[in-house]
Amino acid sequence: MTAAFGNYATDILSQIEEGNRVSGKMRFHGYHRREMFGVLPSGKHKHDVWWTGMPIFTFDGGKVRDHL
Template sequence: MGYSALKTVVQRFYADVWNKHDITAIPSLLQSDFTFRGSLGQSKTGHCEFADYVDFVHQALGAYRCDILDLVEEDNQCFARMRFSGIHRGDFFGFKPTGKKVEWAGAALFSFRDGLVADLWVLGDVYGLLQLLELNRE
């Protein structure tokens, strides 16, 4: 399966920004007026707000990973079926750290402008995540 320029941006977004926690990669992947709705329900605009969100997630979840399970492209959009995971090491959804692994499913819709991500809408299985956090603290 070949990768287009847009799919490559999506892969770099997850590999570099999220999995390597490299926020310096943000300007090469995202428009400056980038809008974001994350899998945890938060909305952000611009590079700085998004970088703060990335830092927040990594602070709460050690060894945080985003794994692309499926990636589809059409016109100026890409859709990814995702698995998010990490080790619960900081306050997260009001739950104290347990040191246990958490993971949840997600779906991400990337919209591009001039080869960079202009908007990212991510829906996560927060209900499943909350159930897991509850089980982990018992």
């Protein structure tokens, strides 16, 4: 991911906490500088090259125990 996208970044759009679990809607983006999934680089940034995800983290005390 970081090889294909320069200035790779993640924006947290929303976050939810329930007990020892935290989840958030995130937008990932960067400059498309190398081929990825068969798509040639565009050199464009952010609004042209981005996707969303929603990872779930489980905590044990102050440490991340799980990442789904």
